[in-house]
Amino acid sequence: MERITIDPITRLEGHGKIEIFLDDKGNVENAYLQIPELRGFEQFSVGRPAEEMPRITNRICGVCPEAHHMAATKALDALFGVEPSSVVKKLRELFYSAFYVTDHTVHFYALGGPDFVLGPDSNPAERNILGVIHKVGVDIGKQVIECRKRNHEVIKMLGGRGIHPVAGLPGGWSKAMSKEDQKIIHDYAKQNVEFGLFSLKLFDDVVLANQAYVDLIVSDIFTHHTYYMGTVDEDNHINFYDGLIRVVGPDGKERVKYPSKDYAKHIAERVEPWSYLKFPYLKDVGWKGFVDGPDSGVYCATPLSRLNAADGMATPKAQEHYERFYETLGSKKENGRYTPVHHRLATHWARLIELLYAAERMLELVEDPEITDPNVRQIVTSTPTEGIGSVEAPRGTLTHHYKTDENGILTDVNLIVGTTNNYAPIAMSIKKAAEGLIKGGKVSEGLLNTIEMAFRNYDPCMSCATHSLPGQMPLEIQIKGADGKLLETRSQYIG
Amino acid sequence: MGAKEKPKLAMYWGAACGGCEISVLNIQENILTVDEVFDIAFFPCIADFKVKDLESYPDGYIDLCLFNGAIRNSENEEMAHLLRKKSKVLVAYGSCAYEGCIPALSNLTTKEATFEKVYINNPSIDNPDKTFPQEITEVEEGELTLPHFYNTVKSLDQVVDVDYYLPGCPPEPPQIWAVLQVVVGALLEGQPLPPAGAVIGAGTTAVCDECDREKKEKLIDRFYRPYEILPDPDQCLLEQGLICMGIATRGGCGALCPSVGMGCRGCYGPLEGVDDQGGKMLSAVASVINAGDETMDEDELEHVIQEAIDTIPDPAGTFYRFSMAHSILRRVKNGKGDS
Numbered sequence: 085m086e087r088i089t090i091d092p093i094t095r096l097e098g099h100g101k102i103e104i105f106l107d108d109k110g111n112v113e114n115a116y117l118q119i120p121e122l123r124g125f126e127q128f129s130v131g132r133p134a135e136e137m138p139r140i141t142n143r144i145c146g147v148c149p150e151a152h153h154m155a156a157t158k159a160l161d162a163l164f165g166v167e168p169s170s171v172v173k174k175l176r177e178l179f180y181s182a183f184y185v186t187d188h189t190v191h192f193y194a195l196g197g198p199d200f201v202l203g204p205d206s207n208p209a210e211r212n213i214l215g216v217i218h219k220v221g222v223d224i225g226k227q228v229i230e231c232r233k234r235n236h237e238v239i240k241m242l243g244g245r246g247i248h249p250v251a252g253l254p255g256g257w258s259k260a261m262s263k264e265d266q267k268i269i270h271d272y273a274k275q276n277v278e279f280g281l282f283s284l285k286l287f288d289d290v291v292l293a294n295q296a297y298v299d300l301i302v303s304d305i306f307t308h309h310t311y312y313m314g315t316v317d318e319d320n321h322i323n324f325y326d327g328l329i330r331v332v333g334p335d336g337k338e339r340v341k342y343p344s345k346d347y348a349k350h351i352a353e354r355v356e357p358w359s360y361l362k363f364p365y366l367k368d369v370g371w372k373g374f375v376d377g378p379d380s381g382v383y384c385a386t387p388l389s390r391l392n393a394a395d396g397m398a399t400p401k402a403q404e405h406y407e408r409f410y411e412t413l414g415s416k417k418e419n420g421r422y423t424p425v426h427h428r429l430a431t432h433w434a435r436l437i438e439l440l441y442a443a444e445r446m447l448e449l450v451e452d453p454e455i456t457d458p459n460v461r462q463i464v465t466s467t468p469t470e471g472i473g474s475v476e477a478p479r480g481t482l483t484h485h486y487k488t489d490e491n492g493i494l495t496d497v498n499l500i501v502g503t504t505n506n507y508a509p510i511a512m513s514i515k516k517a518a519e520g521l522i523k524g525g526k527v528s529e530g531l532l533n534t535i536e537m538a539f540r541n542y543d544p545c546m547s548c549a550t551h552s553l554p555g556q557m558p559l560e561i562q563i564k565g566a567d568g569k570l571l572e573t574r575s576q577y578i579g
Numbered sequence: 580m581g582a583k584e585k586p587k588l589a590m591y592w593g594a595a596c597g598g599c600e601i602s603v604l605n606i607q608e609n610i611l612t613v614d615e616v617f618d619i620a621f622f623p624c625i626a627d628f629k630v631k632d633l634e635s636y637p638d639g640y641i642d643l644c645l646f647n648g649a650i651r652n653s654e655n656e657e658m659a660h661l662l663r664k665k666s667k668v669l670v671a672y673g674s675c676a677y678e679g680c681i682p683a684l685s686n687l688t689t690k691e692a693t694f695e696k697v698y699i700n701n702p703s704i705d706n707p708d709k710t711f712p713q714e715i716t717e718v719e720e721g722e723l724t725l726p727h728f729y730n731t732v733k734s735l736d737q738v739v740d741v742d743y744y745l746p747g748c749p750p751e752p753p754q755i756w757a758v759l760q761v762v763v764g765a766l767l768e769g770q771p772l773p774p775a776g777a778v779i780g781a782g783t784t785a786v787c788d789e790c791d792r793e794k795k796e797k798l799i800d801r802f803y804r805p806y807e808i809l810p811d812p813d814q815c816l817l818e819q820g821l822i823c824m825g826i827a828t829r830g831g832c833g834a835l836c837p838s839v840g841m842g843c844r845g846c847y848g849p850l851e852g853v854d855d856q857g858g859k860m861l862s863a864v865a866s867v868i869n870a871g872d873e874t875m876d877e878d879e880l881e882h883v884i885q886e887a888i889d890t891i892p893d894p895a896g897t898f899y900r901f902s903m904a905h906s907i908l909r910r911v912k913n914g915k916g917d918s
Contacts, residue, residue, distance in 0.1 A: 087721055105720035113720050120725045122712070123594055123651060124693035126701065128684040133892045135805055139844060143681040146598020146749065164806070233607060244839035246605060247598045247749050251839055254806050258840040352705035355698050358716040358723040364703070371705065461840075464806040485702065492804070493892055498701040 086110065086525065088518075102535070104518050110525025115515040117507070117539075119361035129497045134163055134468060134488050137497075138252035141484065144501065149248045150183040150239060151477035151502065152484075154325070157252030159484040162345065163471025163492075164464045166255030171457040175257050177325040178269070178449040179242040179249075180475070184324055184442035185276045186235035187478045188387075188435050191543045192283060193228045196432045199537050200291045220286065231279050234272045241265050253461060260458040266450060273447040277401070280440030284405055287436055292412065301429040302413065305520040306538065308376045309334040309426050310509060311366055311383035314390030315476045316341070321398040322390050322441065324476040330393045331366065334378050336423040339366070344474035347483050351500060352381075363508045364500055374512050382512070385480030385505035386542055387434035392424040397437070399444035405437045428513060431541040468492045477502035479543055503544045513538040586642035586766040588617035589633075590672070591662055593655035594682050594732065595648030599673040602749035603645075606756045616763050617643075621662075630658075636665050643762050645672040645745075649682045649904065650733040654726035663739040668762070668772070670779075674748040674846050676735040679904025681748070683732040684896060686903050686910035690730040734904045743773065745780040748846035748901060751832050754780035782830030783851045786843050787815075790825055790834035794818060798869035801890040805841065816842050817867055822897060827853075827860035844900045855907045857898035864888065 088104035100119055107113040125144055132140060138156040142149035154176060161168055168176070193216060201216045216225070236246050242261065243249025251258040261269075291297045300306070316330045317323040330341040331350070342350055353362040354371050365371045365381035372380040383389075397403040410422035413430060417423075449455060467490050474483040479502035487496035517538035521531040592599065604610060620641050621633050644666035650656050663669055674680035685693065694711050698704065716723045735741055745758060758780040764770040773779055782789065797818040810816060816823040816837055823842035825834065829850055836843050849856035868887040870880050891897065899906050 103721075103723060114718070116718070116723060118723060118725065120654065121594065121652065122693075122697065122728060123682050124685050124688075124697060127688050127693040127696040128682075130696070131687060131893060132684070132896050133804065136844075136897075139841075140681055140684075143596050143598070143748070146596035146601050149596070149598065229607070236605065244841060245835050246752075247601055250836050250841040256806070258805075348702040351703050353703050355704070355706045355710045355712070357710050357713040358718065358725065360712045360725065360728075362698070362704075367705075461809050462806075463809060491892060496701070497696075498703060500703060 088522075088527070102514060104522070106522065106525060110523070112515065112519045112522050115511070115518045116358060117511040117514055118359045119507075120359075122360035126497045126499055130494050132494050134471075134486055134492045134494050135160060135254060137484070137486065137494075139248070139250055141499070142248045144499075146247055148183075148187060148477055148479065148502065150180060150243065151475055151482050153243070153249050153252050154180055154475045155473050155477075155482045155484040157254075158326075158473030158475065159471045159486050160252070160254035160473070161471070162473055163468045163486055163488065164254040165466050165468075165471075166462065166464050168255050168257075169457075169459065169462070171260075171454050172255070172257050172460050173326070174449050174452055174455055175242065175261060175460065176252075178261075178446060178455065179239065179251075180325050181442045181446035181449065182235045182238040182242075182269075182272075182276075184478060185280075185439060185446065186232050186239075188439040188442070189228060189231050189235075189279070189283075191478070192432065192435055192439070195543065196435070196540055199533075199540070200297055200432065201286075220290070224286075227279060227282070231276070234275065238269055238272060241269070254464050256461040258461065260460045261456050263456055266456050270447070270450045273443065273450050276443035277440070277447055280436070280443040281401065283436050284440060287433060291433075301433075302427050305517060305534070306428045306513070306541075307426050308384075308428060308509060308512060308516070309378075310376045310380070311339060311369070312389035312392040312424060313383050313385040313481055313505065314393035315474070315481060316394050317398060319398070320395035322394045322396075322438070322476075323398065324442065326475075329474065329481055331383060332393050332424065334376070334424065334426070336392070336418065336421065340368075344483055345472045347472065347474070347485070347500065348498075351483075353500070353504075361504060361507055364505055365508065374508055374515065376512065382508045383505065384509045385502070386431050387438045387478075388425065388428070388431040388541075389480075390476060391434045391437065395421045397441050399441050399448070401444055402437055402441035405440060409433060409437060428541050429537065431543075435543070479503045480505035503542070506542050506544065510539045510542050510544060513542075585616065585618040586763075587620035587640060588613070589619075589621040589641045589644040589662065589666065591621065591623065591644070591646055591648075591658060593646070593648030593659065593676065593735070594651030595673070595675050598749040599645075599647035599675075602673075602747075602752060602755060605752040606759075607752070609756050609759075613759060616767070621665075630661070633661060633665060638664050639667050641666040642668065642766055644669050646670065646676050646735055647673040647749075649675040649679050650729070650735065650738050651682055651685075652726040652728050656729075656733075656738050659735060659739050668742045669735075669739070670743045670745055670758075671735040671741045672745045673750055674746060674848065674901045676741075677744045677746050677905070678848050678902040679732050679734050680846070680901050683734075683902075683904035684900070685732050686908075687896060690728060694728075731910050732904050737904065742775055744776075744778045744848075746778060746829060746847040747781070747832060750780055751835075754831055778829070778848070778851070780831065781847055784830055785850055786825035786828045786830045786832065786834050786837070786847065789830045789832070790815075790837050792816065792837055797867075799867055799887070800869050801887050802864075803890075804892070810840060812840065816840075817864075822864075822891060824856075824860055824898070824900075826863045827856055827898075844897075846901045848902055848905075856902045857895070857906055857908065860898040861888075861894070864891070 086106040103116045105113045138153045141152040240246040243251045315327040317327045331339045352367040353364045369381035397406045413425045415422040468488045470487045472485045483500040485498040517534045671677045765772045792815045794815045799820045803820040824845035825843040828845040829847040870883045
């Protein structure tokens, strides 16, 4: 049996490796996505004071530390049974919205965008952020850098540090916002809304106006019919900071809607001996292996999933684009809501709609007269026991679950991290791409790129690390004979 | 190196979060200068070089290697050895590589307990057969392998020789840029490099010296958790009874955490000339306790100090939050060796 090894695809909680096995006819027998690293936060956090968790767990990921910081802070609210004041909730959501704008911007322009803006068949030497800038103009490149810079500044202003923020407290936030800061952030939020609209226009002009790209988006090779998860507000609109977790089936019907404290009733995690990362699935549907369809508990938690799980967007401009998204991709309206879009590459478009929503939400929050209220800390005297908190991380629903002794020292910690939700769907997408491109032992030229595109749309944390500025995905395929002898090596161009 | 050949730069991660890579991007437009000055020789984050490319380089081919992340498993260690061999100057970049950082809190527990918690004993697990990840798994189609997970997290200099240490979790962008300028000056203009083994890209005094909060030499009776009081916005946090590691921590960050009302947790590592940050913090903490007057005998004094120190939860995990691997403590013994 031949095998193809792609190593490293690098970090999720560490690095990643793809192993593809071919059968006697040279077709794909199976494909494995292995995550060879574990750091063990769930165990080494035990014994630590619970209030330190926002500052410990943000070190799970330096790409999205804000998400861990926020999930941990919300878990502390629940643990101590304290309700944050209205200004605290708004400040946290404002901070979180700025984070979403920068995170989604980086993904679209530096990571996912090059596939579309330049096209999947373009010269790999050009298929990176610099190529994007060459094609769409230097001014746009500057705008991207500016967008990242101003939102990181907001994160530092409100959270204390540009990477690994520190401001989260049980029921509070360590720093109030000054009127001066409000003015600056207001200006930035307006720029973000413009930038969000501009990015969607760019997507229109470059991607949707090109029939070949639209065909690619709706092609079967990038399509899976799974369950979808996302957090919604009381109107079933997307919310990143708070709400109920809603799961819809492949047919779009609501399967369940629950508060994050009930997560363990609905989610279970499977262990495979060949990976350090676990595979979450919907408990009541059950684990049926790496397959899609209504009988498989595999679910997806991405921008596309959030759009599918919601009834719409909470802000007007994003709502317009939400409707256009479903109308364009042939979704029907059933009982007042659109049926899901299953095309994984549409996740890039969904991400831009979320970017616009985050920008609009940021503007609403910073204009709120209450936002500069200085009373952001409160004294907490309750005895902690157990608390669960969740947010929508850009890469999926993020849940932190803590138990403590009466002194607030952690005794148990469980974490279901954004990208982890999508581990099974990503593995399935890789397999499907490989199946489509490896026939009779012949490896199509487009294999590397197609496999990249198949998993890059999920924006797994490993893609942030492997494919950021000005990057080219470090992929190499070794084709080995049954005796383990190397027959052929193909590698991606060096960016 | 030929006259026109650019110096070679590498950056690699061990057990890390990716924040160190992001910190490099956060030098903003200066990243373009880095791109002009250096040729990238190995940098999985941004460029497609493979381990076999690295293996093919002559020894010492890479002029500057920034290694971030701790040594958590066999793969991290193998890569550290390979990069040491191929690099003229190897920098332990960021707290993980320098001193173990957050991942090294794992040295307060064991590999067995970690596996038990992650794969067996948690509320969302479905693992009736008690499956653990295996270094070798026979699947239907063939064999799959994983690296060996160590019992003890190590700093980079515990597995290879390190030339310089660049502290911070992550390092602050202006400090990173300053270091890169020094290295570029040395490589291109022959300016001297700092002495081997130096801590670079950081201050030489404590975080307190960069902090705007006012110190009044006030003594305290007990310590508070951050949610137990509403701290005065202008006074020293430690003197208000909130644990702040600034007094035992090397400066260079600009006292970011205390400036937003949160105590320093020590991510820039021990002070110049101090090996053990936790030990230093313990004596610093003892010195701010109001132990009573001179008439007390030694036992009584010790008792009062101990009572106040007992109000600090988890001193080991707090005082060694970032420096566990590199500390005198290094790990809690479990009698099972340390790899």
